[in-house]
Structures are given as C-alpha cells and as structure tokens.
Amino acid sequence: MALIEKIKYEGVKSTGGTPHDKTRCKAFKFDVGRRTYLQLNTYGSPDRQRKNQASQVLQFDLARAREMVKAIRDAFPQIK
Numbered sequence: 842m843a844l845i846e847k848i849k850y851e852g853v854k855s856t857g858g859t860p861h862d863k864t865r866c867k868a869f870k871f872d873v874g875r876r877t878y879l880q881l882n883t884y885g886s887p888d889r890q891r892k893n894q895a896s897q898v899l900q901f902d903l904a905r906a907r908e909m910v911k912a913i914r915d916a917f918p919q920i921k
Contacts, residue, residue, distance in 0.1 A: 842898040842900065843897075843898070843899055843900065844878075844900045844901075844902070845899055845900065845901050845902075845905045845909075846905075847905070847908070848905060848908035848909055848912055849908075850911065850912040850915045850916070852915075862886065864883050864884055864885065864886070864896070865883070865884045866881055866882065866883045866884075867881070867882045867884075868880070868881055868882075869882070876902060876903075877902075877903065878900050878901065878902055879900070879901045879906055880898060880899070880900045880901075881897075881898070881899045881900075881901075882895040882897070882898050883895065883896050883897045883898075884896055
C-alpha cells in the first residue's frame, strides 16, 4: 500500500512503452478526520492463487488528486 507523496508528469516516454496486461481496479473514498482520500485497488490475473486480493493499493489525498488530474489532462488534452 502506498500513500502517493508527489506526482510529476514527465511527458512523452521516448523508449518503446507497451500496455501491460489488463486488470480490474476498484476506487474507494474514505475520510480520516477532516481529510478525504481516494484509494485505488488493482487486482491480479484471474488465475492467481489468492483471488480477489488487491495486488497494488494507491492512496491519494486532495493535493495528489489535483496533481493526478493535471497529469491526466496533460496526457489527454481532449479531456476538459
């Protein structure tokens, strides 16, 4: 599990990146005191030994969510 500390959009990757295998992702909102977090859980392949167990868990606070929205808009300018 990781609480994201900083997101830096680095533009176009010049080396030949390829999409990874598809996976499911579930998004959750939770509050701790007056702070709100967004949590993204991704899950491994259907044939993994422990089914429905999160493989990666990423958490974003408000500041990191803003950075993520900016990175998404930079990568996909057609999103308003």
